Amino acid sequence: MHGDWQIRPARPDEAALLPAVEEASGTLFRTIPDLAWIADDGVMPAEAHLAAIAAGTCWVAVEGEAVAGFLSARMAGEDGNGADAGRAVLHVWEMSVAPAHQGRGLGRALLEHAAAYAAAQAMAAVTLTTFRDVAWNAPFYARTGFAILPDVALTPRLRDVLAAEVAHGLPAARRCAMRRPVSLVS
Incomplete structure (x- = not known):
């Protein structure tokens, strides 16, 4: 429990609520003229959240019974080399916090929860793709260890994710992949 909110696994009945949280969170992109279109672009569908919920890799930040934010991720095989070769990673597909709840540490807590899960599952890292220069994207993630x-x-998997984002219309020069190594839980 963190103040008046807590992080817990998402329930299947909450999958339908998560797209609305992402949509509301995305309105912040309207403050960046060349990225404003993202506020009206599609969001991750409830079906994708259901798959993450079934896999045990979707968490919500709740205040009472209200979903204030979420993180949906999926385990991915990592084809890197070195000490992490062959170890899986947890890839964050979406993290959103409703505007009324932003700036209270929910995003950081969701990321910490995901990293702890990855460590407990003996994964090598948590990965994600994001905007390099948007304050609540790469600079925020860097402050949380990414x-x-x-x-x-870049692994072939991350190259493919970035290429798909560019094909969808996101500007290649502004996108990046980030990685946060996790320590194994003994």
Whole structure:
């Protein structure tokens, strides 16, 4: 419990609520003229959240019974090299906090919860893709332990994710992949 909210696994009946949280959160993109269109773009569908819920990789921040934010992720095979070769990672597909709840630490708490889950599952890291220069994207994630991966360090999986985002219309020069290593829980 964190103040008047808590992080817990999402329930199947909550999957239908998560797109509205993402849509509300996305309105912040209207403050960036060349990215304002994102506020009206599609959101992650409830079916995708249901798959993450079934996999145990979707968490909600709730205040009472109200969903204030969520993080939906999926385990992915990692094809990197070095010490993490062959170890899975947890890839964050979407994290959103409703505007009325932003700035209270919910996003950070959701990320910490995901990292703890990844560590408990003996995964190597948590990964995500995001905007390099949007304050609540890469700069925020960097403050929570993520680092931008240089192009030479991108795995084929992350290259594919970024390519799909660019094909959808996101500007390639502003996108990046980030990675946060996790320590194994003993």
